[in-house]
Amino acid sequence: MSPRLRLLLQALPALALGYVVVRMLVGDVGGGTTLLDYLSIGVTQGAIYAFVALGYTMVYGIIRLINFAHGEFFMAGAFAGYFVLRDAGIERWALPQPWPVLLAYLAALLAAALVAGTLALVAEAACYRPIRKAGRVAALLTAVGLSLLLQNLARQWPAIGPTQRPWPAPRMWAAADEVPSPADAHYYELKTFTSPTGERVEREKPVVFKGATMTPAVRQRLAAEGGRNVFRKGELSRTVVDRSIVLMLAAAAVGLWFLVQRTRTGKAMRAVSEDMAAARLMGVNVDRVIAATFFLGAFLAGLGGVAYCAKYGQVDPLTGFMPGLKAFIAAVLGGIGSIPGAVVGGLFLGVSENLFAAEVSTEWKDVLAFVLLVVVLLLKPTGLMGRPYREKV
């Protein structure tokens, strides 16, 4: 590549940044949203990418494997969180009741992280460890196979199934008289009935749709059934979700930094990543260090899974695919193998995707990630924060 072209390509990010700043000062993009809104969405999305990218980058840094099944660890974590929240009965609680919701979410996050981490441990012991010596291509294909296996197991497994499920959200109860007319949201009632198999099942039935008025007949029926209350589905407020995700990422990043830089395990991880054979000769238990890396990466992916699904309000067996791919790109953008790089790459990708969606087009948003990837690889093949690649002859 000629030096002039290179200079031009390197000047592009600066130009883009200048443009964005100017646009932000000038005002809104349309529809009442400003570019600043897109920026904040971008930061949240980027934080989720970063959660997942950390796992990719740690595993790559230590055994040079692109762990395609990482997105499925994310999905498994999301489902674990889903079951905890659902079975904790978060849907039966009325807001405002912040503490129980917070506790339920903490439990869900913990469960998600542990389930994803355990799954990664099993996968590492069963698949990745035996294949490690057989070469990179075989290991990569094993990872792909594992990804397919987990996806399809989840689709076939009766408790999960292929359909998309709404993410459990707290309900905001109101007496029938309190529903404004026209209604400000969809309102539902909870009906219990006995299923053909003899189970008692709770179903939510819509009472009045958003913008419609509750008819007197419905009001009378509800009053006749003992003044039954109706509810609207409480979304956790967007800003609360967004801010907790970003805070969680900050906490995780600090924790991870501490773990890698200041503990014995972290030291061992850095040693194995530097030179596996030498680390083994120095008495480092390489297998255990690699297992710990997988566990830690998947632990973070599990947290990311709950965050992602809470933000987008649904979960299904293919949940992990697109975020996994994007997070992988983020990891490469930041410099695969570099922990700060994963955070920077994730945020960079999330922000630039959303700014692109705001300014250019939403349909071509997905292309942007891949084009960015190619451009960064060509300009700086080891990523934004990666160490320069040295060749030993």
Place this chain on the structure above:
Amino acid sequence: MWTLAAEFQFSWLWVAEVLVGVALYAMLAASLNLVTGFGGMFSLGHHGFFAVGAYAAGWMASLAASVEPGSAAGWAVFAASAVFAVAASAAAGLLVGLPCLRLRGDYLAIATLAFGEIVRIVIQNTPALGGSLELNVPRLVMRPRGLAEVESFRELFLVVGVAALAVVLVVIRNIVRSAHGRAVVSVREDEIASELLGVPTTRYKVRAFVLGAAFAGLAGWYYAHYTGSIAPANFDMLVGIKILLIVVLGGLGSLTGTVLAAAVLVGLERLLQSGVFGEDLKRWMQVEYALILILVMLLRPHGLLGRFELGDLFRRRARGGRAA
């Protein structure tokens, strides 16, 4: 394409369709084997070139929608679309190869993966190519009506597929045995050493890459005309991975192994689909497929034949040795 009632399974009609699939995937995998097996360039985006070829052929055929199937003009467009598909994917290969081949190992794999996805998304957003819906590819050589004609249609395409596959295999074999091929293999073995010996490594890498892309385009042409309608979903990452899987299973650098692996894998897939092992196994097919993939990788990480060709098994010098 046509869904078959249960009674047609294992009929010649069904077998012909399976064999067409084997020829298609053998072609794709052989072209990737030139890039990955002989050239040592790890590509995860081969389905991108497959898509470029298929859409180039499909687009050209859709321009000739009024041509009578089976007429001389139909055959002419059929042949011309092959040339066009090959040229288009070779051009795409050059476009991707020139910048990306400066990357090595995993980075090249990632860049090619990005290319494959870009192709898919571009097609999805181009209305002239059918967008995310199907692009209808008009029949040029025969429009099958009724069961008997479907059968002869498949027989015809089986012949075309085997011929195309033979061309691809012979060309690759001859190239690998030529001075060009030796240079490509030397780059795989040790890029720095071969550069020091005066081999223009980048030039040979790009040539092998472009040729691999061109053959994938030929496979795309074949696929487009056989199915009669193509959609972006037919060219997702799983296809690229399946091609790579066949290459690894057949052994990096083994052409006969590639054909064998394509037959094993496509055959296995179709058998699972057919429900011959019972409904339960059919329902769990995707899970079993993934399990088999993992098991094969764990048990034979270097493929069925390694670097050997099928013929080597009967030769004395190959005995006792295993590919590294």
